[in-house]
Amino acid sequence: MAETKICGVTTPEALDAAIVGGARYVGFVVYPKSPRHLSRDKLAALAERARGRVETVVVTVDADDELLTGVAAYAQPDWIQLHGRESPGQVSQARQFARLGIIKAIGIARSEDLAPVAGFEPVADMLLFDAKPPAGGLPGGNALAFDWAILAGRRFGRPWLLSGGLNPENVAEAITASRAALVDVSSGVEAAPGLKDPGKIARFLAASRSA
Secondary structure (H helix, E strand, O other), X not given: OOEEEEOOOOOHHHHHHHHHHOOOEEEEEOOOOOOOEOOHHHHHHHHHHHOOOOEEEEEEOXXXXXXXXXXXXXXXXXXXXXXXXXOHHHHHHHHXXXXXXXXXXXXXXXXXXXXXXXXXXXXXXXXXXEEOOOOOOOOOOOOOOOOHHHHOOOOOOOOEEEOOOOOOOOHHHHHHHHOOOEEEEOHHHEEEOOEEOHHHHHHHHHHHHHO
């Protein structure tokens, strides 16, 4: 059994499906290049709807302090996820803008890509292992997977989430292969880029619990 984060939520229907299905976290993307990007007003409305019902995560990419200050003011996120090329120093600096902590995403294609983890463990509250994006591609939400067995048997100084290419059909296998206690999904529960399918969300959450 693994706990779950439904990321890239853009509608009240998707948010409610995640909450009713038992997700621990929901993620809202603030990155204009993403099809899941939320305007300030939409983010504020969804964050308000979620508050007190589920832990909220705002996902940013190489955000500056001005953007993070705004996010903190109108979304009041429990967590901020840094999904770009942020340094350990930038991760530490961003901590002030989140209520509970910082999730730092690290792109993985092979075991050597875990080398940066040691630098982030002292400053991030959680780690997220995602498939390394293709050259010129978006930093996440690409429906790409990596070899989950890379993570099996490894111990990290922080809790971690498995992400990248997960869907209702393969999440149980991914949990078994990686020994992940937390999983993250975005494109794998969508009807179209940026539009979550409540039925797929329900199936993903059920599959995660049964693994």
